[in-house]
Amino acid sequence: MARIAFLGLGRMGAGMAARLVAAGHEVTVFNRSPEKAAELVSAGATFAPTPCEAAQGVEAIFSMVADDDASRAAWLGPNGALAGEYAPNAFAVEFSTISGPWVLELAKHAVAHGLRYLDSPVTGLPDAAAAGRLTLFVGADSAHLEAARPLLAPLCTDIVHFGAVGAGANYKLIQNLLGSIQIAATAEALRTAELAGLDLTTVAQTLSRSGAASPTVIRMCSEMVAGVHDRDIAFTAALRLKDTRIGVELADAVGSPAALGHTAQGIFERLIAAGHGELNETKVIDLLRE
Secondary structure (H helix, E strand, O other): OOEEEEEOOOHHHHHHHHHHOOOEEEEEOOOOOOOOOOOHHHOEEEOOOOHHHHEEEOOEEEEEEOOHHHHHHHHOOOHHHHHHOOOOOOOEOOOOOHHHHHHHHHHHHHOOOOOEEEEEOEOOOOHHHHHEEEEEEEEEOOOHHHHHHHHHHHHEEEEEEEEOHHHHHHHHHHHHHHHHHHHHHHHHHHHHHHOOOOHHHHHHHHOOOOOOOOOHHHHHHHHHHOOOOOOOOOHHHHHHHHHHHHHHHHHOOOOOOOOHHHHHHHHHHHHHOOOOOOOOHHHHHHOOOO
16 A cells, blocks of 8 residues: 545545545545545545645645646745655656646656656546546556556546656647637527527427537536526536636647637626626626626
8 A cells, every 4th residue: 555645625626535544545634624634634644734845755645626726836936745754666647737837847746756657637526536537648658657556546437548648738738729619609509499488398308308408508407497506516617717718728828729618708707796706607608698
Protein backbone atom coordinates (compact mmCIF):
# COMPACT_ATOMS: atom_id res chain seq x y z
CA MET A 1 0.00 0.00 0.00
CA ALA A 2 1.14 3.55 -0.74
CA ARG A 3 1.23 6.87 1.05
CA ILE A 4 -0.91 9.33 -0.89
CA ALA A 5 -1.70 13.01 -0.46
CA PHE A 6 -5.13 14.04 -1.74
CA LEU A 7 -5.77 17.76 -2.27
CA GLY A 8 -9.36 18.96 -2.60
CA LEU A 9 -12.47 17.44 -1.01
CA GLY A 10 -15.26 18.83 -3.12
CA ARG A 11 -18.11 16.68 -4.41
CA MET A 12 -15.74 14.65 -6.58
CA GLY A 13 -12.58 14.71 -4.50
CA ALA A 14 -14.20 13.46 -1.30
CA GLY A 15 -15.50 10.35 -3.03
CA MET A 16 -12.18 9.69 -4.72
CA ALA A 17 -10.21 10.06 -1.50
CA ALA A 18 -12.63 7.72 0.25
CA ARG A 19 -11.97 5.08 -2.40
CA LEU A 20 -8.23 5.29 -1.74
CA VAL A 21 -8.77 4.96 2.01
CA ALA A 22 -11.05 1.96 1.48
CA ALA A 23 -8.37 0.36 -0.72
CA GLY A 24 -6.00 0.42 2.23
CA HIS A 25 -3.73 3.29 1.22
CA GLU A 26 -2.33 5.68 3.83
CA VAL A 27 -4.11 8.85 2.74
CA THR A 28 -3.43 12.38 3.98
CA VAL A 29 -6.01 14.92 2.85
CA PHE A 30 -6.05 18.68 2.54
CA ASN A 31 -9.01 20.96 1.95
CA ARG A 32 -9.40 24.69 2.37
CA SER A 33 -12.49 24.00 4.49
CA PRO A 34 -11.17 21.52 7.08
CA GLU A 35 -14.64 20.45 8.22
CA LYS A 36 -15.13 18.63 4.91
CA ALA A 37 -12.41 16.19 5.97
CA ALA A 38 -14.20 14.96 9.10
CA GLU A 39 -15.87 11.93 7.51
CA LEU A 40 -12.66 10.85 5.79
CA VAL A 41 -10.67 11.21 9.00
CA SER A 42 -13.23 9.02 10.74
CA ALA A 43 -12.70 6.45 7.99
CA GLY A 44 -8.93 6.43 8.52
CA ALA A 45 -7.47 9.36 6.59
CA THR A 46 -5.21 11.97 8.17
CA PHE A 47 -5.86 15.69 7.78
CA ALA A 48 -3.01 18.11 7.02
CA PRO A 49 -3.43 21.89 7.39
CA THR A 50 -1.49 22.66 4.18
CA PRO A 51 -0.76 20.90 0.88
CA CYS A 52 2.94 21.00 1.76
CA GLU A 53 2.35 19.07 4.97
CA ALA A 54 0.02 16.65 3.20
CA ALA A 55 2.81 15.82 0.74
CA GLN A 56 5.39 14.93 3.40
CA GLY A 57 6.83 11.50 2.64
CA VAL A 58 4.17 10.47 0.14
CA GLU A 59 4.62 8.40 -3.01
CA ALA A 60 1.85 10.19 -4.88
CA ILE A 61 0.16 13.58 -4.75
CA PHE A 62 -3.37 13.68 -6.18
CA SER A 63 -5.33 16.89 -6.76
CA MET A 64 -9.02 17.39 -7.55
CA VAL A 65 -9.95 21.08 -7.30
CA ALA A 66 -12.24 23.56 -9.03
CA ASP A 67 -10.10 25.51 -11.47
CA ASP A 68 -6.68 26.84 -12.51
CA ASP A 69 -6.43 29.21 -9.55
CA ALA A 70 -7.19 26.51 -7.00
CA SER A 71 -4.79 24.12 -8.70
CA ARG A 72 -2.03 26.71 -8.76
CA ALA A 73 -2.52 27.42 -5.06
CA ALA A 74 -2.53 23.72 -4.17
CA TRP A 75 0.71 22.99 -6.01
CA LEU A 76 2.66 26.25 -6.04
CA GLY A 77 1.25 28.38 -3.23
CA PRO A 78 3.41 29.45 -0.26
CA ASN A 79 2.57 26.12 1.38
CA GLY A 80 1.96 24.24 -1.87
CA ALA A 81 2.49 20.55 -2.39
CA LEU A 82 5.64 21.01 -4.47
CA ALA A 83 7.36 22.47 -1.42
CA GLY A 84 6.91 19.19 0.43
CA GLU A 85 9.48 16.50 1.14
CA TYR A 86 7.81 13.67 -0.78
CA ALA A 87 9.36 10.34 -1.70
CA PRO A 88 11.87 10.27 -4.59
CA ASN A 89 10.27 9.84 -8.03
CA ALA A 90 6.77 10.31 -6.60
CA PHE A 91 3.75 10.79 -8.84
CA ALA A 92 1.94 14.08 -9.30
CA VAL A 93 -1.55 13.53 -10.71
CA GLU A 94 -3.88 16.42 -11.51
CA PHE A 95 -7.45 15.14 -11.88
CA SER A 96 -9.03 18.60 -12.13
CA THR A 97 -10.55 20.02 -15.30
CA ILE A 98 -8.13 22.86 -15.96
CA SER A 99 -6.84 24.80 -18.95
CA GLY A 100 -4.32 23.38 -21.38
CA PRO A 101 -1.70 26.09 -20.78
CA TRP A 102 -1.82 25.56 -17.02
CA VAL A 103 -1.52 21.77 -17.43
CA LEU A 104 1.70 22.23 -19.39
CA GLU A 105 3.07 24.81 -16.96
CA LEU A 106 2.27 22.62 -13.96
CA ALA A 107 3.92 19.64 -15.63
CA LYS A 108 7.15 21.60 -16.03
CA HIS A 109 7.12 22.54 -12.35
CA ALA A 110 6.42 18.96 -11.31
CA VAL A 111 9.19 17.52 -13.46
CA ALA A 112 11.63 20.16 -12.16
CA HIS A 113 10.83 18.90 -8.65
CA GLY A 114 11.57 15.29 -9.60
CA LEU A 115 7.97 14.15 -9.90
CA ARG A 116 6.39 11.88 -12.52
CA TYR A 117 3.46 13.94 -13.80
CA LEU A 118 0.13 12.62 -15.12
CA ASP A 119 -2.50 14.88 -16.63
CA SER A 120 -5.65 12.91 -15.74
CA PRO A 121 -9.02 14.69 -15.79
CA VAL A 122 -11.99 12.44 -15.11
CA THR A 123 -15.50 11.91 -16.35
CA GLY A 124 -18.36 10.88 -14.09
CA LEU A 125 -20.62 12.49 -11.49
CA PRO A 126 -20.04 12.43 -7.70
CA ASP A 127 -21.87 9.11 -7.29
CA ALA A 128 -19.46 7.53 -9.79
CA ALA A 129 -16.50 9.00 -7.90
CA ALA A 130 -17.72 7.48 -4.65
CA ALA A 131 -18.24 4.10 -6.31
CA GLY A 132 -14.90 4.04 -8.16
CA ARG A 133 -16.63 4.13 -11.54
CA LEU A 134 -14.84 7.11 -13.09
CA THR A 135 -13.10 7.11 -16.45
CA LEU A 136 -9.69 8.76 -16.49
CA PHE A 137 -8.46 10.69 -19.54
CA VAL A 138 -4.69 10.55 -19.27
CA GLY A 139 -1.91 12.53 -20.88
CA ALA A 140 1.43 11.14 -19.70
CA ASP A 141 4.55 9.22 -20.54
CA SER A 142 3.46 5.60 -21.14
CA ALA A 143 5.89 4.24 -18.57
CA HIS A 144 4.65 6.67 -15.94
CA LEU A 145 1.05 5.66 -16.57
CA GLU A 146 1.86 1.97 -16.31
CA ALA A 147 3.68 2.51 -13.04
CA ALA A 148 0.77 4.56 -11.65
CA ARG A 149 -2.03 2.17 -12.64
CA PRO A 150 -2.16 0.33 -9.28
CA LEU A 151 -2.67 3.65 -7.49
CA LEU A 152 -5.36 4.76 -9.94
CA ALA A 153 -7.24 1.45 -9.95
CA PRO A 154 -9.55 2.14 -6.96
CA LEU A 155 -10.85 5.28 -8.66
CA CYS A 156 -11.97 4.08 -12.05
CA THR A 157 -13.34 1.43 -14.35
CA ASP A 158 -11.43 2.68 -17.38
CA ILE A 159 -8.30 4.61 -18.26
CA VAL A 160 -7.94 6.14 -21.73
CA HIS A 161 -4.40 7.19 -22.63
CA PHE A 162 -4.61 10.02 -25.17
CA GLY A 163 -0.87 10.65 -25.49
CA ALA A 164 1.66 12.98 -23.94
CA VAL A 165 0.99 15.42 -21.09
CA GLY A 166 -1.75 17.85 -22.16
CA ALA A 167 -3.59 15.35 -24.34
CA GLY A 168 -5.88 14.21 -21.53
CA ALA A 169 -6.83 17.78 -20.67
CA ASN A 170 -7.49 18.64 -24.30
CA TYR A 171 -9.83 15.69 -24.73
CA LYS A 172 -11.69 16.51 -21.51
CA LEU A 173 -12.21 20.12 -22.61
CA ILE A 174 -13.57 18.95 -25.96
CA GLN A 175 -15.97 16.52 -24.29
CA ASN A 176 -17.18 19.07 -21.75
CA LEU A 177 -17.66 21.74 -24.40
CA LEU A 178 -19.87 19.34 -26.32
CA GLY A 179 -21.73 18.69 -23.07
CA SER A 180 -22.26 22.41 -22.53
CA ILE A 181 -23.70 22.77 -26.02
CA GLN A 182 -26.04 19.83 -25.38
CA ILE A 183 -27.19 21.28 -22.06
CA ALA A 184 -27.98 24.66 -23.60
CA ALA A 185 -29.70 22.99 -26.57
CA THR A 186 -31.80 20.77 -24.30
CA ALA A 187 -32.97 23.80 -22.32
CA GLU A 188 -33.85 25.55 -25.57
CA ALA A 189 -35.77 22.52 -26.86
CA LEU A 190 -37.76 22.17 -23.66
CA ARG A 191 -38.57 25.88 -23.56
CA THR A 192 -39.71 25.74 -27.19
CA ALA A 193 -41.95 22.76 -26.37
CA GLU A 194 -43.35 24.63 -23.37
CA LEU A 195 -44.18 27.69 -25.45
CA ALA A 196 -45.76 25.44 -28.09
CA GLY A 197 -48.15 24.11 -25.46
CA LEU A 198 -46.72 20.60 -25.18
CA ASP A 199 -46.61 18.64 -21.94
CA LEU A 200 -43.00 18.83 -20.76
CA THR A 201 -42.98 15.48 -19.02
CA THR A 202 -44.12 13.74 -22.19
CA VAL A 203 -41.63 15.75 -24.26
CA ALA A 204 -38.75 14.87 -21.94
CA GLN A 205 -39.63 11.17 -21.89
CA THR A 206 -39.92 11.05 -25.67
CA LEU A 207 -36.73 13.04 -26.31
CA SER A 208 -34.90 10.65 -24.01
CA ARG A 209 -35.87 7.76 -26.29
CA SER A 210 -35.22 9.64 -29.52
CA GLY A 211 -32.33 9.71 -31.95
CA ALA A 212 -31.31 13.03 -30.38
CA ALA A 213 -30.82 11.43 -26.98
CA SER A 214 -27.45 11.15 -25.25
CA PRO A 215 -26.63 10.54 -21.57
CA THR A 216 -26.42 14.32 -21.12
CA VAL A 217 -29.72 15.00 -22.91
CA ILE A 218 -31.47 12.26 -20.94
CA ARG A 219 -30.18 13.56 -17.61
CA MET A 220 -30.94 17.19 -18.48
CA CYS A 221 -34.47 16.40 -19.64
CA SER A 222 -35.24 14.67 -16.37
CA GLU A 223 -33.63 17.27 -14.11
CA MET A 224 -34.87 20.35 -15.96
CA VAL A 225 -38.46 19.10 -15.92
CA ALA A 226 -38.15 18.30 -12.21
CA GLY A 227 -37.08 21.93 -11.76
CA VAL A 228 -35.16 21.42 -8.52
CA HIS A 229 -31.96 23.42 -8.98
CA ASP A 230 -30.87 24.06 -5.39
CA ARG A 231 -30.56 20.51 -3.98
CA ASP A 232 -28.49 17.43 -4.80
CA ILE A 233 -26.25 19.59 -6.99
CA ALA A 234 -23.97 17.42 -9.12
CA PHE A 235 -22.41 20.29 -11.11
CA THR A 236 -22.82 23.99 -10.50
CA ALA A 237 -23.53 26.62 -13.12
CA ALA A 238 -20.23 28.30 -12.22
CA LEU A 239 -18.27 25.13 -12.94
CA ARG A 240 -20.17 24.66 -16.19
CA LEU A 241 -19.22 28.16 -17.30
CA LYS A 242 -15.57 27.53 -16.37
CA ASP A 243 -15.46 24.33 -18.42
CA THR A 244 -17.22 25.99 -21.35
CA ARG A 245 -14.86 28.96 -21.30
CA ILE A 246 -11.66 26.95 -21.28
CA GLY A 247 -13.09 24.61 -23.90
CA VAL A 248 -13.77 27.57 -26.17
CA GLU A 249 -10.27 28.87 -25.47
CA LEU A 250 -8.84 25.56 -26.68
CA ALA A 251 -10.97 25.66 -29.83
CA ASP A 252 -9.91 29.23 -30.54
CA ALA A 253 -6.25 28.42 -29.89
CA VAL A 254 -6.19 25.61 -32.45
CA GLY A 255 -8.21 27.59 -34.99
CA SER A 256 -11.35 25.50 -34.77
CA PRO A 257 -14.75 27.01 -35.60
CA ALA A 258 -16.56 27.22 -32.28
CA ALA A 259 -19.77 29.10 -33.00
CA LEU A 260 -21.89 26.76 -30.89
CA GLY A 261 -19.32 26.79 -28.11
CA HIS A 262 -19.28 30.58 -28.02
CA THR A 263 -23.08 30.63 -27.95
CA ALA A 264 -23.18 28.18 -25.04
CA GLN A 265 -20.58 30.25 -23.22
CA GLY A 266 -22.72 33.36 -23.63
CA ILE A 267 -25.75 31.57 -22.21
CA PHE A 268 -23.88 30.37 -19.13
CA GLU A 269 -22.33 33.81 -18.67
CA ARG A 270 -25.86 35.23 -18.49
CA LEU A 271 -26.80 32.56 -15.96
CA ILE A 272 -23.88 33.50 -13.71
CA ALA A 273 -24.56 37.23 -14.16
CA ALA A 274 -28.10 36.57 -12.93
CA GLY A 275 -26.65 35.30 -9.65
CA HIS A 276 -27.15 31.56 -10.11
CA GLY A 277 -23.55 30.38 -10.08
CA GLU A 278 -23.91 28.08 -7.07
CA LEU A 279 -27.10 26.44 -8.32
CA ASN A 280 -27.24 23.36 -10.49
CA GLU A 281 -26.34 23.86 -14.15
CA THR A 282 -29.93 22.82 -14.94
CA LYS A 283 -31.05 26.29 -13.80
CA VAL A 284 -30.35 27.39 -17.39
CA ILE A 285 -33.91 26.35 -18.30
CA ASP A 286 -35.24 29.14 -16.07
CA LEU A 287 -32.93 31.66 -17.72
CA LEU A 288 -34.70 30.96 -21.01
CA ARG A 289 -38.04 31.55 -19.31
CA GLU A 290 -37.20 35.10 -18.33
